[in-house]
Structure formats: C-alpha cells, structure tokens
Amino acid sequence: MSLPETMTAIGYEAPGGPDVLVPVTRPVPAPGPGEILVRLAAAGVNRPDVLQRQGGYPPPKGASDIPGLEIAGTVVAQGPGAGRFALGASVVGLVAGGGYAEYAVVHETNALPVPRGLDLVAAAGIPETFFTVWSNVFDRAGLKPGETFMVHGGTSGIGTTAIQLAKAFGATVIATAGSAAKCQVCRDLGADLAVDYREQEFVTAAKDFTGGRGVDVILDMVGGDYIDKNHEAAAVEGRIVQIAFLKGPKATVNFTRLMLKRLVHTGSTLRAREVPFKAAIAGALEAKVWPLIEAGTVRVVMDSTFPLAEAAAAHARMETNAHIGKIVLTV
Secondary structure, three states: OOOOOOEEEEEEOOOOHHOOOOEEEEEEEOOOOOOEEEEEEEEEEOHHHHHHHHOOOOOOOOOOOOOOEEEEEEEEEEOOOOOOOOOOOOOEEOOOOOEEEEEEEEHHEEEEOOOOOOHHHOOOHHHHHHHHHHHHHHHHOOOOOEOOOOOOOOHHHEEEEEEHHHHHOEEEEEEEEOOHHHHHHHHOOOOOOEEOOOOOOOHHHHHHHOOOEEEEEEEEEEOOOOOHHHHHHHEEEEEEEEEEOOOOOOOOOHHHHHHHHHOOOEEOOOOOOOHHHHHHHHHHHHOHHHHHHOOOOOOEEEEEEEEHHHHHHHHHHOOOOOOOOOEEEOO
C-alpha cells in the first residue's frame, strides 16, 4: 500500500485556549516493533487533551506531542513482528499521544477490533474511557455484584461509561450531575439514583439511598472539596478512586474517617503506563465488555462530532461542560 510522506495533524506552538489548536503538517509516523499504523477515521476528545493544551499534562517521554489518546481507523502498515491485525482491519486503539492526525501508530496489543455493529466514529469514543473505567473501577477498586457504586460527572464520557458497566456487572449505581436533564440521562443509562449536585448534597442523598450504610466504590474526577465528602459518603471498607482534579488537587480532609471506616483512597493515571499493562486491560475488555457492546447492552454515548480541522471548536465544546457523552473528531 502506497502511503504519503506527510499528513495533517493538530498542533499548537504554545499552551493556551482552544484557539491555539491549528492544523499542521507532520511526517506520517512509521510503526516500530509490534506496532501498527492506522489511517484514522476518528479520534476521541478527552479532558487530558484539554490539560495538555493548557500546559498542565505534557506527553510522557517518547510519546507524540500531538494531542489525542484514542483512535479508530484502518490498519495500513505493520511494524516488525506485528501480525495480530491484517492490513485493512478496522481497529480502535489507546495511544499515549498522536490521535489528532490522519495517521497514528499504536502497539498492536493496545488495539482491539471494532465491536460488531459499531461504526468507526462511535468506536473512537471507546478506548480512553473504557480502559480508564475498567482499570479503576473493576481492577483497582474491585467493584463486585451487589455493591453500591457512585460516579461523579455522570454525563461525561467517563460517567456514561461507568454507569453502564457498573450496572451491567451487577452493581447498584448512583451518579451525580449538574442539572435535572443530565440526571435524567443518567437514569436512562441505568443509574438507580441520580443526584443534581446543584440542588442536593450528594453525601446526604447517598446515605439516605443506602439506609445510612454509604457507598462501596466511588469514582471521582472532581477532587477539591469532594475529597472529604467522598470519605463521608463512603461505606465501611469503601474504596475511592481518584482519576482527575477538576476542582483542584488540594483539600482539607478529616482523615479520621479513613481510619474508622478502613477506607482505601487510591488513584491512577493511564497515559504513561507501560504497553503490557494496557494490553492486559485490552484483553479484559475484549473478553468481558466487547460482548456487551455487540449485544447493545452497553453503548457509546455520543455528544457531537467535529472535523479534525475544527479541534479548537471541539475543545471549546468540552470546556462548556454542557456535553453529554463523547466528543469525537472525524478525519
């Protein structure tokens, strides 16, 4: 297959607002050992991309400086030793950078076949959110059937995914969101309780709903004063997983609850983790979650799409916090 030497990608000269994102010309990357080159059809937009653009989340060593952590497209070249996917195969992939482009490389173990019945645009909304939710909710926090799970930001890409997966695997689900309409979306996705945090204190709502027991697992991307509130809302032996800090990483916390309730408050980032770690998550998703997607039990909730050249508008949309589900760039 004849490939071009250059491609259009999205870059920026200096950190700033959405308008710093502009189309640039870059060399088409060459796949290394175990890697595949993908001609993109779409790329997901995520909060870490916004943080990178703002100067707060630089790419890990060796990763592309082009934003974008999740891709979907067609395999057009194979690096040495790569053979899992044939040329022409449709794949989704988790990358440490380089997603906002016409071509991107991904290690074949961090790629997955597109679930049957899903188009490439919707498929681009899978990797970052599904890898993150599975790794944190089921691996780190060990959510079990019959437990109560709470996710903040229930209508975000992470939130819509977490609600569906937790419910599909037998948990009772609580979600918080910022309006009555967003709470209804959470309920439609399977949440047993949706709390409008602008109108009701989620700690009180969660305790009332659980008969005073509290919540077994909490997935939090808010931080700030939510840290102490999560400790209050958690059940004895509760597990809290921190994946972001939209309200900041510093807080005044009463750690007595950590001791008395025997809580686990953990956290993680995914982007800089090693290829084999991400490969293990990919294997779990293919075995346990792909059948749910293909059966229609779990779906990718789509907010909007923007052409690649309009990445700035996609970031502006995300920063309004009005979106519900995934924002995706089409290539």
